Amino acid sequence: MRTASADLLAARTVTVDGSDVYLRVTASPVDLEIRWCRDGRVAGSPVLFPAGDRSRRLLGTNLPAGTTFCLDVVGERDQAWSGVVDWNVSR
Numbered sequence: 001m002r003t004a005s006a007d008l009l010a011a012r013t014v015t016v017d018g019s020d021v022y023l024r025v026t027a028s029p030v031d032l033e034i035r036w037c038r039d040g041r042v043a044g045s046p047v048l049f050p051a052g053d054r055s056r057r058l059l060g061t062n063l064p065a066g067t068t069f070c071l072d073v074v075g076e077r078d079q080a081w082s083g084v085v086d087w088n089v090s091r
Helices: 004-008
Strands: 019-027 032-038 047-049 056-063 068-074 082-089
Touching: 004 082, 019 032, 019 047, 032 056, 047 056, 056 068, 056 082
Parallel strands: none
Antiparallel strands: 019 056, 019 082, 032 047, 032 068
16 A cells, blocks of 8 residues: 555646546545645545545546646555546546
8 A cells, every 4th residue: 555645645737727636645644634735735525435435536636637636545544545646627
């Protein structure tokens, strides 16, 4: 299992205006609250990912091209988890 800090928390750049950001947690032993963040000053609202629920969830909408964002785990930070991030997509 990949740890979140190795792959999923890395910065990514939006290339298409109006992009949405989605996350699907594929494995986690605990509930996670995750949000998108930018520059340490701007962040989306935390989205709950219950342990064992592999549903794809929307983290952010309508991000402009050039936005560099990362994911931020709110609360428990030391648990290993894996998932898939999709961005530059529309609903």
